[in-house]
Amino acid sequence: MSTTPHSNDKKLLVGKINGFFGLQGWVKVFSFTEPRSNILNYSPWSIKVDGGFHTIDITNGREQSKTIVAHIEGIDSREDSQKFIGKDVYIDKEQLPELKESEYYWYELIGFDVINKDQEKLGMVDYFVETGANNVLVVKGIKEHWIPYIEPFLISIDSNNKEILVDWDKDF
Numbered sequence: 001m002s003t004t005p006h007s008n009d010k011k012l013l014v015g016k017i018n019g020f021f022g023l024q025g026w027v028k029v030f031s032f033t034e035p036r037s038n039i040l041n042y043s044p045w046s047i048k049v050d051g052g053f054h055t056i057d058i059t060n061g062r063e064q065s066k067t068i069v070a071h072i073e074g075i076d077s078r079e080d081s082q083k084f085i086g087k088d089v090y091i092d093k094e095q096l097p098e099l100k101e102s103e104y105y106w107y108e109l110i111g112f113d114v115i116n117k118d119q120e121k122l123g124m125v126d127y128f129v130e131t132g133a134n135n136v137l138v139v140k141g142i143k144e145h146w147i148p149y150i151e152p153f154l155i156s157i158d159s160n161n162k163e164i165l166v167d168w169d170k171d172f
Contacts, residue, residue: 011046011053012096012107015039015089020082021064025075027084029061029068034130037063040070042095047087056084104157112162114139114147117155120170122147137164145172 019028031039040061046053061070075081096105106128114122114137123141128149130136135149147153147168155165 010093011090012093013088014042014045014091015068017047017084017087017089019085020078021069023078024071025077025081026069026071027075027081028064029070029089031068036068039068039089042091046090046092047084048090053090102157104159108159109137109157109164112157112164114141114145114164114166114168116166116168116170118170122166122168122170125164137166 014033015029015031017027018030020026021028029039031037033039040058044055044057046055048054057073058070059073061068072081072084075084093107099105109125110127112125114125116122121141122145123139123143126138126140126144128135129138129146137145137147137149137154139145139147145168147166153167155167157164
């Protein structure tokens with residue numbers, strides 16, 4: 001299971017550099033994208049350095065077994081790549097493909113109010129979880145609700161009022 005990573009107004013967290021790969025500066029990347037190899041479709045990447053974002057260009061990358069490996073431009077040894085281990089990978093949200101009307105990226109729904117058919121506010125969208133069978137909307141309010149992000153539970157999304165209407169009992 002993975003949770004939806006948090007982001008800011010312009011940047012979206014899409015992965016984490018989590019290890020070395022080989023001796024020539026390549027790194028292993030844990031990707032939050034779906035499918036996970038999609039992280040390689042975005043360039044440049046940004047990482048946080050001293051509280052600000054620093055842009056890095058990826059010259060090459062591929063799926064390697066169950067992980068993603070990438071080469072960062074100008075990084076040609078294991079020693080050079082060491083400073084990147086543990087860094088979160090961000091992209092500019094402008095790099096994302098445009099969606100059709102009534103389609104949303106998960107990050108766009110974070111903070112929306114979730115209301116049931118009885119007009120009871122259940123809380124706000126905190127994050128999403130992939131379960132394999134379907135995705136789950138995690139709503140935090142007086143209590144936490146895990147609502148399947150599928151019909152018949154998801155009725156409508158009102159992006160103007162930042163509300164999601166669900167068929168879900170407040171006590172469940």
